Amino acid sequence: MYEIGIDMGGTHTAVGLVEGLALKDRVEFATDTEQGAEKYLEELSANISALLEKNGLRQEEIGSIGMGVPGSFNAQTGMIEYANNLSISDVPIRDMLEAKLRKKVLIDNDANLAAWGEYLLSESSAPSFIMVTLGTGIGCGIVLDGRLYRGVNFAEGEIGHMTIRYDGIDCNCGRKGCFEAYASASALVRRAAQAAQEHPDSRLNALTGGDAVRMNGRIFFQAVREKDETAMAVCGEYAQLLAEGLTNLINLLQPAELVIGGGISGAAELFLPQVQERIARMVYSRASKVQTLLRPARYGNDAGIVGAARLGDL
Secondary structure: OEEEEEEEOOOEEEEEEEEOOEEEEEEEEEOOOOOOHHHHHHHHHHHHHHHHHHOOOOHHHEEEEEEEEOOEEEOOOOEEEEOOOOOOOOEOHHHHHHHHHOOOEEEEEHHHHHHHHHHHHOOOOOOEEEEEEEOOOEEEEEEEOOEEOOOOOOOOOOHHHOEOOOOOOEOOOOOEOEHHHHHOHHHHHHHHHHHHHHOOOOHHHHHOOOOHHHOOHHHHHHHHHOOOHHHHHHHHHHHHHHHHHHHHHHHHHOOOEEEEEOHHHHHHHHOHHHHHHHHHHHOOOOOOOOOOEEEEOOOOOHHHHHHHHOHHHO
């Protein structure tokens, strides 16, 4: 029996065909919710149908469908209640998708399911396992004793909206100085674009062709690998900001394992050593003989898909 896993991100949605823990095939499309939930779900349904047809499968051969969504949701009602990085809120997305597919749909937070998928795929035995995802925003999933922790209202883990500078820059959640406004992948790209404009003779600027609008994570980390001073300075600033938020998280929960995921985790060797060094100096438990294991994710975006597909195991 196969399952379908859906990872709805702020910029892209990935749909995967999963057997056990094996991701057999996947499709991806842009997450466009500007035209409303109905239009988005039509595109999602079409991509699911195309994936099944490509693999010669009938809908009857699919056991269940799991979906990870950004922001806060209600597992009882299937509602996306609030998602600051999407254009939709108060949407009964589970019921709408079930009506379209005529199949049972399970729903959870996307960062929760990325953590669940990474936990399963890496065969972790950690009694406390946290995954922080760095993307359009910052997400966080918590696995305690082999079970997802969801909180009283299914909205746990929103560390992206933990303030690290109370009078800082505006966040689109309505607060100022939020962790994700400084340390998300989007924030890093914005800062890199600004630095490229401020340093027109830099290699970082040259890689964009002098057009900062073209800046992305790939260009930025290429400049870091080429030892461009401007890019390396931005990377150092970013590592410091990321370490501030992660230190708060470790001080609060002291997890056995803390995994850094999201697209930029593929370049973790360029910034994670600086993060680790700073955490080691700042964390309150620095004198303890036992410390949190901090590592990059091993399964990339596949974890969110597999976690969604295996949501029924919880």
